[in-house]
Amino acid sequence: MRSLVASIALAVVLAGCGTATSSAPSPTASNWSQVLAEAKGQTVNWWLYGGDAATNAFVEDYVAPAAAKLGVTVKRVPVSDTVDAVDRVVAERRAGETSGGAVDLIWINGENFVEGKEAGLWLRNWAQKLPNSRYVDWSSPIINRDFQVPVEGQESPWQGAAFIYGYDSAAVASPPRSFPALLAWAKAHPGRFTYPAPPDFTGAAFVRQVIQRLGGVAKGLRFLRELKPYQFEGGTQFPTSIDELDQLFANGQVDFDMSYNASFLNLGVKKGEFPPTVRPFLIGGALENTSYVTIPADAAHVAGAEVVANLLLDPRLQAKMADPAVLGTPSVLDPARLPAARAAALRGAASRSPYLLTDLGRPLGELPATRDVPIEEAWKREVLR
Amino acid sequence: MRSAAATARGATRRVPPDLLRLAPALLVTTLLFGGALLGALKQSVEPPLGGGPSTWSLASWRAVFADPTFLDALWFSIRLAVISSLAAALIALVLATLLRSRGPALKTTFSLPVTVPHLIVAVLAVAWLAPGGIAERALGSLPIGVVHAQSGLGIVLVYVYKETPFLVLLLLSVMGRTLRRREEASAVLGASPSQVLRWVVWPAVRRPLAVGSMIVGAFVLGAFEVPLVLGPNYPPTLATYAYQATQTSPLSGQGKAAASLLVAAAAAIALGLAALALARTEDG
Amino acid sequence: MVERRLPRTVGTVAVLLFAAPLAVLVVQAFAEVWRYPALLPQRWGLRGFEVAFEGDQALQATLDSFEVALISTAAAILLAWPAARALARGPARLRTAAIVFLALPLLVPPLATGTGLAEWFIRLGLADTRVGVALAHLTVVLPYVLLVLIPGFNPRLRELEEMAASLGMGPVRRLVSVTLPGIRAVLAAAALLGFLVSWSQYGSSLAVGGGLPMLPLTLLPFVGSDPNVAAALSLLFLAPAVLALLLASRAAREAL
């Protein structure tokens, strides 16, 4: 299985080089001012997950006002799943629409992006033309590939995501920092650990991390089988969603929680869901990926959408986003490309909160999206039953 | 007597004015409903956008029926529909019998849940019955899981809570004075209470009960937002299967989604017509 | 004796069925911190409402939902009125066939109807418009309204209308002073039901009106992730339903 990791790493590196060499020409000033002029007066329908109060507030309180200064109105269209937005774009394509679409911008990544890209649903070759994309390290495999699929300028990053864990420092002195340690810990404290059953997004990510860390599907699943009897309810029941695991953790019924949102403890404490004594930790290196925005090819307000996507990369807005008081999610900007002061602000953001990790360690790239389903099937077969 | 008179009156009138009156409703229903079915059908046989076969085919239908998850979803949905409608019908029958001689205040009170949207009932179920919910806080622990229960108990509870009052109202509308009079007439002719129930009350209520339960069953077959909130991770209901099909694969999933929704529609219609036919033949 | 005991029974039942479940909603809507295993929140506050009303999203959704429900209910009544008149009599076989056909959409999953209509509505420019969503809702609102209205046009009402006609009343006066008063309770029930059905639609709203996020679409994402906000939105979602119920039951009582 080491070979798998190696091949992934190789692929990542190669892809990074590829993107770097074929990188689109930087946008000319005249070009962008034209976009700005066109965007003026447009209302951008941004379809994004609507169940996170902090993200909604960030959009309403920072993105929308900033866009308004440029004459662009941001209309947040809340969805319960990104696929609702993709479904709409697909339906428009079926109906033969090539312009005037209802979706201008989608918060997207992974499978949804990949399939849409294959079907040619997204606007091509725009992301790297955004003026603020110069702050982004497009050579990074976490940025230029989305679940191993080259982004190719069809989506623009806006949030970093890292898979982290949480514990309550009032209940647990020192959490396990590796999977073998986790197993040992579970054996010593039966019934105090569990994870959501795939296909829940977080549960599936946990399984992928185990597989990656332990060097292969077979080894990963063997580990999970061994872990199972020491889980919550003896492993006979899994939480069916991350919400349920959050609830168990908040209730003190299990000792650890997990999330692909690096700021989930921060936000949970703000919501009143978690006690202030919770702390983040990593088990092995964190899985990392990136949240992007994409523009459908038939979007009615392409210019406006580009302006908003560009704003999302604005160092000031990124600093707000990284600010634990606002969102606390990792920035997608490369500090090395920023003026020193701004870079420091971004770097320092995480250290201002006990609920955020300053060092995510060496990132673990995601597996190709196409492998999700087979892994889930294998997990169901070999662990759940 | 009344219906005989109505028929006689109808027969003496010419038909065209009535057809004219029906035409707008028929036209709109044909356009909207027919259009919807046609649209779903088209989507289920169209080539997917993302590649694969580029001509119309039954690939989605084949894929759906070859998918064990779909078969589980179909079975799960039917089971939930049957259990929910039977439970609702039974409770409604008992409630209606108890309520029929009571005042309008009590009847109105019992019909209150009719006004609560399904989604809110689901929210309530979560607040009360989820792990860490009120019930668990008050009682320490719950003997059975409800929210996300594998059995689908949460879904059943929501539909029973929400639809039973609807059935009660339906039943009370036929359990009025006319029925009471027939019951009296039968009692003085020597029919015991159980005979009255079997021969007088039951024949009067079974048709609305069948029609009502069939609507409840159809609701459950098409259940979407409630299982999304309360259903188990597996199996999905038919509607959530359709949703998950596009979640897993936004493009190739569309045909499967349409196909599974059409199966749900067909099952619901079949169930409905069967219930109607059953109610009719029992009359004979 | 029975009458004196009744109010308490009514109260108990109302509490058990309606008030108690909803009370939790109220508590949760104002509960900023409500950690297990406390029975009452540790901290009260308006966070739920503040988040819910962030950027006028919920307010707009409420207005949209309301307008859509009004449009679809009004359209359903306009279409169902003559149809119910025709279906209240006439040859039995034709009547049954027509009712079964018109009621079929009730049985079909709203998500199916919505999904099937989405493509056409996009072509026609109806998707994400209030009229478009109201039309999609009409598919199910119409049969409900129709089924409630049919018994309203009973022979007794017809006799009264004939009486009025024989007294020289014109069609308009007859409608206003005989038909409407005679059918008021049934009409109120039909309108209420129609409104509530439209108001609660999720599946069809999602499919043809995802870009016009109405209340259920705004509420659902919060249900698992943020009970506080979900409760606040639920109260909003419930309010017009309760209001409509009160109005309709008053109209019905007056008609009696």
Add this chain to the structure above:
Amino acid sequence: MEARSAPLGGLGCRGLVAAPGGSPVLRGVDLDVPAGTRTVLVGPSGAGKTTLLRAICGLQAIEAGSIELGGRRIDRLPAYRRRCAVVFQEPRLLPHLDVGENVAFALRAAGARRAERRARARALLTEVGLDGFERRAADRLSGGEQQRVSLARALCAEPDILLLDEPISAVDANRREELRELIARLQGERGLTTLFVTHDRAEAAQMGERVALMLEGRIVQEDEPAALFQRPASPVVARFFGSANVLRGQVRDGRMSLGGVEVPVPGPDGEACVTIRPERVRLDPAGPLELRVGEAAYTGTWVRLRLRGEGLGLEAMVPPSQAPAAGELVGVALPLEEIWRIPDFEAVPEEGRRAGVRPRGGS
């Protein structure tokens, strides 16, 4: 009139009190229907007739009193054990059964086989004049036909008593006579103990072997029909049976002054009340009374005259051929043998008592 004794096999009600919906409707009802006879219970709307009938057959709980039927106490039995068959005002047929099964319903309740039910139903339908109707749908018949089915259904039960609650009222006017005759004939042939409720005094006179008048929750008089018409026990009875001529006065030396004419009145001296039926008032130019015709109304068979004189108002029914015009002065003779002294004129005040009793139920 007679000493009360529980009739052997018939119906005997004693002191029935019932208050449907909380207010008293039956206020101590005594009523006998001797076995095999037909009694008509007559009274105005709201008198409690239907309530009494429902109390007898067990559809209305009683608060006091007893009911005996066929030699057994039945007031504690549930309705279905009382062996009372009722023909209601409206037919109350079961719409999901055909006519034959409706007729044989009591047999079905008793567990009879289908063939037997069919045979009995066919025979009974023939008797009520609905030959060959047994396969028809019950709700496709006319009102009169339905009521015949209802009658056959009641007969099929072979009850200890047949109760009929205004069975004719929902039937076409020109079919009523037929139905009355049918009921009378079938009852007579079977010797069925029968209680027939009506608000129509003519129908009561025609249908009753005996007639019981019910007012405000009590039986106020029970007798042969002619006796109720000619010898009312109280002014209210007299008025109910159509006599407006209730005349008050003082009896001195066995005589009473009516409009200045002394007429002999039997019984003791003192305050008295006499009545004479309007159709017995004779127009006679040589009559002792001279009265003015206030109003003359043609009623189909008679002309009703309102006659007015010095301190005396009378109503008279005369054949049209003899009718004077309004305003004429006519001579009137009162046949002395037709003057009836009302024995109990203080018992029920003439008017006003009814104000407290609202019509109730469908009687």
